[in-house]
Amino acid sequence: MNAAPLDLASWSQARLDEVEAALERWVPADAPAGLGDAMRYAVLDGGKRLRPLLVLAAAEAVRGQPQAALRAACAVELIHAYSLVHDDMPCMDNDVLRRGKPTVHVQFGEAQALLAGDALQALAFELLLPGDDELPATVSARLCRLLAQAAGAQGMAGGQAIDLASVGLALDQAALEDMHRKKTGALLQASVLMGAASGVLDSRAHDALADYGAALGLAFQVVDDILDVVADSATLGKTAGKDAANDKPTFVSLMGLDAARAYAQSLIERAHAALQRSGLDDTRALAALARQVVQRSF
Amino acid sequence: MNAAPLDLASWSQARLDEVEAALERWVPADAPAGLGDAMRYAVLDGGKRLRPLLVLAAAEAVRGQPQAALRAACAVELIHAYSLVHDDMPCMDNDVLRRGKPTVHVQFGEAQALLAGDALQALAFELLLPGDDELPATVSARLCRLLAQAAGAQGMAGGQAIDLASVGLALDQAALEDMHRKKTGALLQASVLMGAASGVLDSRAHDALADYGAALGLAFQVVDDILDVVADSATLGKTAGKDAANDKPTFVSLMGLDAARAYAQSLIERAHAALQRSGLDDTRALAALARQVVQRSF
Numbered sequence: 203m204n205a206a207p208l209d210l211a212s213w214s215q216a217r218l219d220e221v222e223a224a225l226e227r228w229v230p231a232d233a234p235a236g237l238g239d240a241m242r243y244a245v246l247d248g249g250k251r252l253r254p255l256l257v258l259a260a261a262e263a264v265r266g267q268p269q270a271a272l273r274a275a276c277a278v279e280l281i282h283a284y285s286l287v288h289d290d291m292p293c294m295d296n297d298v299l300r301r302g303k304p305t306v307h308v309q310f311g312e313a314q315a316l317l318a319g320d321a322l323q324a325l326a327f328e329l330l331l332p333g334d335d336e337l338p339a340t341v342s343a344r345l346c347r348l349l350a351q352a353a354g355a356q357g358m359a360g361g362q363a364i365d366l367a368s369v370g371l372a373l374d375q376a377a378l379e380d381m382h383r384k385k386t387g388a389l390l391q392a393s394v395l396m397g398a399a400s401g402v403l404d405s406r407a408h409d410a411l412a413d414y415g416a417a418l419g420l421a422f423q424v425v426d427d428i429l430d431v432v433a434d435s436a437t438l439g440k441t442a443g444k445d446a447a448n449d450k451p452t453f454v455s456l457m458g459l460d461a462a463r464a465y466a467q468s469l470i471e472r473a474h475a476a477l478q479r480s481g482l483d484d485t486r487a488l489a490a491l492a493r494q495v496v497q498r499s500f
Numbered sequence: 501m502n503a504a505p506l507d508l509a510s511w512s513q514a515r516l517d518e519v520e521a522a523l524e525r526w527v528p529a530d531a532p533a534g535l536g537d538a539m540r541y542a543v544l545d546g547g548k549r550l551r552p553l554l555v556l557a558a559a560e561a562v563r564g565q566p567q568a569a570l571r572a573a574c575a576v577e578l579i580h581a582y583s584l585v586h587d588d589m590p591c592m593d594n595d596v597l598r599r600g601k602p603t604v605h606v607q608f609g610e611a612q613a614l615l616a617g618d619a620l621q622a623l624a625f626e627l628l629l630p631g632d633d634e635l636p637a638t639v640s641a642r643l644c645r646l647l648a649q650a651a652g653a654q655g656m657a658g659g660q661a662i663d664l665a666s667v668g669l670a671l672d673q674a675a676l677e678d679m680h681r682k683k684t685g686a687l688l689q690a691s692v693l694m695g696a697a698s699g700v701l702d703s704r705a706h707d708a709l710a711d712y713g714a715a716l717g718l719a720f721q722v723v724d725d726i727l728d729v730v731a732d733s734a735t736l737g738k739t740a741g742k743d744a745a746n747d748k749p750t751f752v753s754l755m756g757l758d759a760a761r762a763y764a765q766s767l768i769e770r771a772h773a774a775l776q777r778s779g780l781d782d783t784r785a786l787a788a789l790a791r792q793v794v795q796r797s798f
Contacts, residue, residue, distance in 0.1 A: 233653035234682070237661035241653065288618060291591075293610035312591035313664050316614070317657050320586060323621050324652030331645040343637040346644050347629040354622030355531035355539065359615050363535035366611050384532070 208486035210494060214255055217275075221254045222246070224276050228329055233321065240310040240318035241325070245283045247301055252422075252491070253278040253393040259487035260397025260411060263480070270341050270400035277326040277345070278393045281353050284322035285389075287315050289362065323353065344399045352392035361385025365450070373451040379420060386426075387419030394418075394488070403482070410480035414473045418492050421469035425498055427452035428462050470496045506784035508792060512553055515573075519552045520544070522574050526627055531619065538608040538616035539623070543581045545599055550720075550789070551576040551691040557785035558695025558709060561778070568639050568698035575624040575643070576691045579651050582620035583687075585613050587660065621651065642697045650690035659683025663748070671749040677718060684724075685717030692716075692786070701780070708778035712771045716790050719767035723796055725750035726760050768794045 229245050231238045254275035261271030290297040290305040291312060298308050307315035330337070330345045337345075351357055361384030368381060394415035398408065431454050453462045473492040477485040527543050529536045552573035559569030588595040588603040589610060596606050605613035628635070628643045635643075649655055659682030666679060692713035696706065729752050751760045771790040775783040 230653055233661070234658045235661040235665040237653055237658055284618075288614055291614065293589075293614060314661065316586055316589065316591060317661050317664070319618070320582075320621065320651075321653040321657035323618065324648045324655075324657065327625055327644055327648040328652060331641055331648060333645050339636075339638040339641040343629055343640045343644075346625055346641075347631050350622045350625040350629060353618075354626055355528055355535055355619040357622075359619035359622065360532045360535055363531070363533040363612065363615050366615075367533040 208490050210487070210490040213487055213490070217255060217258045218251055220272060221251055221258075221275055221279070224272055225279065228276055229280070229322075229325065236310065236314060237317055237321060240306055240314045241322055243309060244287045244306050244318055244322065245280060247303060249279070249283070249301060251279060252495070253282055253390065255491055256390065256393040256415075256418075256488070257397035257400075259491055260394045261400045262397075263411075263482045263485050263488055264398050264401030264403045264407070265483075266397060266400030267337075267341070268400075270337050270345070271397055273329050273332070273337065274345050274349075274396040274400060275393075277329045277349055278389060278396060280322045280326035280329065281349060281358070281389060284319040284326070285353075285358055285362075287319040287322070291315055294362075294366075326353075341399065345396050348392045348396050348399060352388040357384055357388035357392075358386070361388065368451055370449045371451065373456070375453075375456055378451055378453065378456060382420060382423040383416070386423050387416060390419035390422060391415030407480045407482050410476045410482075414476040414480070414488060414492070417469045417473040417476065418495060421466045421473065421492070422495050424453045424462055424466040424469065425496055427454045428459065428466065429498060430454075431459065466496045506788050508785070508788040511785055511788070515553060515556045516549055518570060519549055519556075519573055519577070522570055523577065526574055527578070527620075527623065534608065534612060535615055535619060538604055538612045539620055541607060542585045542604050542616055542620065543578060545601060547577070547581070547599060549577060550793070551580055551687065553789055554688065554691040554713075554716075554786070555695035555698075557783075557789055558692045559698045560695075561709075561780045561783050561786055562696050562699030562701045562705070563781075564695060564698030565635075565639070566698075568635050568643070569695055571627050571630070571635065572643050572647075572694040572698060573691075575627045575647055576687060576694060578620045578624035578627065579647060579656070579687060582617040582624070583651075583656055583660075585617040585620070589613055592660075592664075624651075639697065643694050646690045646694050646697060650686040655682055655686035655690075656684070659686065666749055668747045669749065671754070673751075673754055676749055676751065676754060680718060680721040681714070684721050685714060688717035688720060689713030705778045705780050708774045708780075712774040712778070712786065712790070715767045715771040715774065716793060719764045719771065719790070720793050722751045722760055722764040722767065723794055725752045726757065726764070727796060728752075729757065764794045 225245055229242050231242060233241060257275040257278060258271055286300060287306045289295050290300055291307050298305055306318060326349060327346055331342050361381050364381040365385055391412060394411050398411050470492050474489055477489055523543055527540050529540060531539060555573040555576055556569055584598060585604045587593055588598055589605050596603055604616060624647060625644055629640050651657065659679050662679040663683055689710060692709050696709050768790050772787055775787055
């Protein structure tokens with residue numbers, strides 16, 4: 203199905219250059235009263251850009267329309283960035299360090315952080331609606347729908363509500379997975395499906411990519427829980443050991459470190475199997491991204 | 501141009517019944533971990549629903565598609581509701597009373613209020629994207645674009661950032677109007693234009709409705725400033741005298757009470773003149789809504 207193995211580092215670098223340039227262009231410096239500064243600080247800070255890379259990898263697998271894919275890649279990153287800004291606020295996780303820098307509310311104040319998050323969410327939708335026939339309305343509408351569903355009450359925001367309510371509780375694995383499926387999984391899966399929506403695909407390929415996205419999303423969270431235990435703050439660029447300190451249930455606290463690693467590995471195998479049955483020509487970038495997610499934890 | 505005068509009270513009641521029923525149906529009770537409760541509390545609380553009424557009045561003026569208009573009416577109300585939830589939070593206006601009830605963060609905690617606002621914003625877009633061919637993609641995309649622009653950094657969120665930055669400053673009238681044009685005017689104008697986008701209209705009618713929306717939006721804020729001075733908290737359903745207490749610039753502090761009333765009246769006359777030149781058949785509801793906005797202040 204796939205040709206020669208792909209050098210993920212160089213594949214990623216070329217796409218990241220494009221994404222960074224687009225974010226630089228599309229996140230407005232001219233938003234009033236310091237709001238633009240806070241928005242740009244939240245976004246243009248050297249995140250790993252996993253979600254944009256998933257969008258672009260899926261778009262390439264379906265030979266999607268490049269401009270739609272680039273807009274989708276930036277839109278999911280804006281939703282991710284807004285969620286981090288709000289999640290770091292004192293009333294939520296009260297975190298002062300993010301990617302090695304002061305969090306937005308530390309740097310700009312809580313009120314500006316709140317507004318910057320709000321404005322980034324709106325901007326994510328604006329990016330998908332350029333309004334000059336650059337994207338067909340059907341594509342814009344499909345991308346907006348996937349994004350809104352992933353961000354909303356049955357997706358990311360709902361998962362965060364479960365997360366808040368679960369502090370100090372002994373969740374079982376099914377409840378923990380439901381939380382993560384919503385909190386981080388929904389947007390990761392939406393990234394894959396939005397990339398796919400930049401092109402045309404049959405229902406077999408769609409369902410396979412949805413399963414790939416679900417498995418990768420869950421693996422990502424299992425790995426995140428592992429890293430919270432085994433890595434230090436400098437490596438993470440955020441405060442390590444936070445989950446245990448906050449008495450939050452994690453895959454490591456539930457199943458132990460070795461079993462969590464084995465589980466992450468099995469999820470990545472499930473993701474690869476989904477790509478195999480997608481029938482798509484070139485899923486090498488998607489496969490390599492899945493491998494990279496789990497390799498972080500070893 | 502228009503037929504017999506319209507009884508705004510009965511016109512409004514019929515539309516409000518429809519809007520309330522739709523919001524009841526579309527704001528999910530099943531969002532996890534109490535999030536749905538907080539969202540419904542924020543929305544289903546007997547607001548005046550000016551924005552939905554503007555959407556529906558504009559839709560009737562252009563003979564718009566009723567289902568598109570109803571979805572647009574609810575979507576703008578969700579954006580308005582989310583903005584109130586976030587605006588009331590301790591890091592913003594720190595208000596404990598809204599429409600005579602405890603604010604969302606008082607009732608549900610700050611973290612849940614933050615998430616409820618975030619989820620309501622996403623839900624507003626979801627409502628415009630039903631995804632079952634109920635709305636043509638071109639209409640969905642146009643509605644989403646108007647809403648995102650009005651809510652975002654160059655609209656409501658930007659206006660709030662200016663508001664934050666203006667506390668204690670002596671803004672001149674142009675700066676004050678720029679703030680309000682963004683903070684409240686953008687969404688009020690978008691309400692009119694989204695209603696219009698549910699149908700077909702020529703550029704003369706579009707521009708006239710845009711001017712109507714701009715004039716009404718500004719009048720609304722002038723009246724709000726007047727009410728903050730002359731009404732008591734019981735009448736307002738929120739804390740009166742707040743602007744002066746917070747040392748915020750207002751039209752009353754800038755121009756005095758009488759001149760502010762005269763200015764509001766002149767803006768409503770501008771709104772009516774815009775309707776006259778729109779060339780639309782039946783703008784009676786839009787005209788009556790404009791009159792109602794300014795009558796609150798006398």
